[in-house]
Amino acid sequence: MFSKRKDKQYQEFCDQAVEYLDALYGTALRLTSAPARAEDLVQDTYVRALRFRDRFDPGTNLKAWMFRIMFNLFINQIRREKRGRQIKEGHEQPDMLQRMLPDEHMAPTSRPEEYFFEKMFSDEVIRALSELTSDFKMVVLLADVNGFSYKQISDILGIPVGTVMSRLHRGRRALRDKLHAFALAEGYIRQDSEESESEPPADLEAYRRRKRAGREEE
Amino acid sequence: MDCQVVQEVLQFYVDGELDDDDELELEQHLGQCAACRTRADYERRFKAAVRARVPLEPAPAALRRQVEQTLAEQPAPRRLPRTLVWGSIPAAAALAMLITFTWTVTSGFSPLVDEAVSRHSSEPPVEVSSHDSSEVENWFRSKVDFNVALPRFHPRNLSLVGARLSNLAERQAALVRYQHGTRRFSLFVTTAGGEDLSANHCQRVHQRKFCSEERRGYTVIWWRSHGLLYSMVGDGGPSDLLSMLASTPEE
Numbered sequence: 001m002f003s004k005r006k007d008k009q010y011q012e013f014c015d016q017a018v019e020y021l022d023a024l025y026g027t028a029l030r031l032t033s034a035p036a037r038a039e040d041l042v043q044d045t046y047v048r049a050l051r052f053r054d055r056f057d058p059g060t061n062l063k064a065w066m067f068r069i070m071f072n073l074f075i076n077q078i079r080r081e082k083r084g085r086q087i088k089e090g091h092e093q094p095d096m097l098q099r100m101l102p103d104e105h106m107a108p109t110s111r112p113e114e115y116f117f118e119k120m121f122s123d124e125v126i127r128a129l130s131e132l133t134s135d136f137k138m139v140v141l142l143a144d145v146n147g148f149s150y151k152q153i154s155d156i157l158g159i160p161v162g163t164v165m166s167r168l169h170r171g172r173r174a175l176r177d178k179l180h181a182f183a184l185a186e187g188y189i190r191q192d193s194e195e196s197e198s199e200p201p202a203d204l205e206a207y208r209r210r211k212r213a214g215r216e217e218e
Numbered sequence: 219m220d221c222q223v224v225q226e227v228l229q230f231y232v233d234g235e236l237d238d239d240d241e242l243e244l245e246q247h248l249g250q251c252a253a254c255r256t257r258a259d260y261e262r263r264f265k266a267a268v269r270a271r272v273p274l275e276p277a278p279a280a281l282r283r284q285v286e287q288t289l290a291e292q293p294a295p296r297r298l299p300r301t302l303v304w305g306s307i308p309a310a311a312a313l314a315m316l317i318t319f320t321w322t323v324t325s326g327f328s329p330l331v332d333e334a335v336s337r338h339s340s341e342p343p344v345e346v347s348s349h350d351s352s353e354v355e356n357w358f359r360s361k362v363d364f365n366v367a368l369p370r371f372h373p374r375n376l377s378l379v380g381a382r383l384s385n386l387a388e389r390q391a392a393l394v395r396y397q398h399g400t401r402r403f404s405l406f407v408t409t410a411g412g413e414d415l416s417a418n419h420c421q422r423v424h425q426r427k428f429c430s431e432e433r434r435g436y437t438v439i440w441w442r443s444h445g446l447l448y449s450m451v452g453d454g455g456p457s458d459l460l461s462m463l464a465s466t467p468e469e
Binding site for chain 2: 014017018021022023024025026027029030034035036037039040042043046047050114115117118120121122124125126129140141143144145146147149150165168169172175176204207211
């Protein structure tokens with residue numbers, strides 16, 4: 001049987017875990033774009049969190065830990081769905097396609113029209129986000145909507161920090177491209193608005209290494 | 219720091235990922251360079267625009283209740299159910315249950331499947347005989363502390379026989395008996411607890427997730443609806459049973 005101390009620990013765990021319900025559900029809804037599926041995902045997340053809560057290190061961030069469980073479940077779901085789809089539709093390589101997109105809308109001129117995204121409505125941005133491939137949608141949701149750090153996102157998704165940075169760069173670019181297309185279609189901006197090329201995604205570690213090397217030379 | 223470097227690390231600056239020294243250096247550059255300042259401003263405004271336009275909707279009240287119930291009902295990780303012996307079960311059956319539970323708990327499966335199969339195969343007599351779903355729902359009204367809402371199956375697939383009170387995973391359950399030709403089926407309706415549906419074979423039909431498990435020659439299919447857990451036990455494979463359930467008109 002469980003001691004009072006353990007009961008108290010359990011209660012604290014539950015009290016804290018339930019605080020993240022809205023954040024988890026809100027994110028799940030944007031991930032899946034389907035309320036019923038989002039509810040199942042969140043419910044399954046809590047069931048799993050309880051089952052594996054002895055693996056949670058109390059000194060660490062419970063919110064990030066719960067997100068990791070939810071994103072794990074989601075990634076497994078889309079993997080299963082993809083496996084099913086591949087039989088019919090063949091292999092898809094969203095990352096490859098995204099890499100071939102022209103690098104637009106990254107570095108603006110100083111024309112106010114460039115801030116087209118500020119003229120857009122919530123449902124338009126939500127729709128554009130929902131159309132991103134899952135890899136991009138996940139990092140944009142975690143970084144821009146939930147405010148997680150690169151390191152936390154790396155832990156949540158189980159991918160290296162470098163991959164987080166490049167996915168975030170490309171995910172934002174893809175989102176901006178979609179919003180730009182909407183903005184043109186809705187007449188928020190004119191067709192002839194200038195776009196300039198941007199630099200390829202940078203690597204924070206490479207920059208730090210270069211900087212360290214520079215210092216050593218001095 | 220020159221414009222080239224600023225451009226490279228701008229994303230990290232906007233995301234608050236630069237070291238203090240680098241941030242200071244970059245801001246000094248921004249103070250002197252209008253082009254980079256515009257770029258930084260643009261990145262910041264884009265991030266803020268996304269955040270402002272993608273609000274996180276609060277969880278629906280039903281989900282909150284469900285989660286709170288899950289938290290309340292599952293007091294410890296991988297813990298054996300509190301009561302293993304029911305008064306009405308003979309010692310040998312209780313021992314068999316104990317073995318079953320130990321196996322299911324260590325293997326990570328819900329004891330619910332075994333229990334549902336055992337209760338179905340023992341064919342307890344019904345307490346109320348009726349072909350009418352509404353009549354059966356009314357019969358349960360004063361007997362269980364949740365609102366038994368029965369799915370309306372197509373009578374060609376599953377015809378209602380009757381119902382009785384039961385238990386499942388230490389919870390009150392409404393046991394409803396159906397028939398298809400000579401085949402018998404049991405539907406258990408309980409309040410939804412911490413069942414992990416995702417660990418099993420699941421598929422979505424009419425926006426609803428159905429999960430299945432085969433045990434001892436029977437198939438159990440379960441799904442959630444309005445905070446209740448429905449478990450249907452019968453013989454035949456999962457796809458066979460699911461096609462019978464799938465003809466259910468949406469509530």
